[in-house]
Ligand code: HEC
């Protein structure tokens with residue numbers, strides 16, 4: 001009798017687990033059919049590797065004179081950028097391009113404005129070696145970290161070959177993959193909550209009808225294609241400042257004339273809070289950035305009312321992360 005009762009319980013438990021295993025797909029089935037998808041945290045993660053990456057992301061020994069960490073230019077509490085038109089590297093050297101946010105960067109098709117790094121592991125090599133950023137090298141960084149017993153121990157537990165440049169980059173990338181701003185009001189609306197007001201919904205409809213969505217789309221509302229800056233007007237001529245190497249964008253990677261002024265379309269997930277805008281950091285206000293987009297990407301002058309509502313929509317894209325205070 002007792003045995004049969006237990007067997008019945010097991011069966012119920014089995015059925016419950018069976019049902020629960022379908023919950024994610026039921027959830028997925030409820031997502032509205034829209035060109036923007038909700039952001040999700042990665043499913044497989046190694047807490048020890050992430051903790052090491054977190055530490056390295058904040059470790060100033062990654063720069064030549066121990067003055068800068070990744071977090072110096074990508075401040076996690078303020079949107080994952082330094083909110084400056086140009087970043088300042090080791091010794092106060094001025095960089096040539098605006099720092100994008102590190103939040104949600106794992107969703108981008110490639111890293112950097114010109115997409116020169118295929119993924120976050122390759123990306124992490126960049127700033128360490130860049131003379132206008134950390135201006136260091138792996139041998140220099142490894143020799144510093146190797147004098148730190150706790151670091152040697154942490155790497156030893158995770159990697160058979162201990163502290164190497166590649167392993168530093170792997171740990172940082174694992175940490176960056178957790179920098180996802182989930183649960184935005186827009187994502188909650190996508191999964192069925194009646195949470196957006198009329199103005200925000202109108203802003204989203206305008207975002208689609210003007211055609212912003214043809215470039216800014218997918219989970220990151222951008223980051224999944226390259227696009228010409230100035231499709232409908234000569235942005236660089238009208239900007240009234242000298243064209244720099246950074247302005248060439250994708251051309252710097254491919255060397256193809258046709259790729260001049262092509263940039264990775266930036267994610268708009270945190271655009272509402274992360275000024276200044278564009279690769280050159282030339283625009284301070286979001287309303288002006290949208291006006292520029294209308295003029296140079298769509299050939300339209302967007303009226304103020306529409307801009308106001310598009311801004312309301314962009315605010316709904318800002319999600320949550322425990323390090324992040326919008
Ligand atoms: C001196 C400031 C500075 C430091 C220090 C710095 N970065 Fe950056 N970061 C930038 C700038 C500027 C860019 C844009 C460069 C470009 O696109 O050519 C960038 C781009 C990135 C991107 C690409 C994001 C995207 O959407 O394309 C990631 C990821 C990133 N940095 C992570 C890091 C990591 C990891 C470190 C530490 C190893 C680091 N950064 C250190 C300024 C900095």
Ligand code: HEC
Pocket residue numbers: 207210211212213214215216226227228229231263264265266267268271276277278279280289290293294297298310
């Ligand atoms: C043809 C493709 C395309 C269209 C259409 C387009 N954008 Fe963009 N958007 C881009 C590119 C490329 C950039 C980066 C340009 C640069 O940095 O020089 C960008 C940048 C932005 C930025 C600045 C983001 C940042 O972090 O610097 C905002 C905000 C923006 N777009 C909003 C919009 C809105 C709103 C619309 C519709 C009115 C729109 N875009 C239409 C391609 C497009």
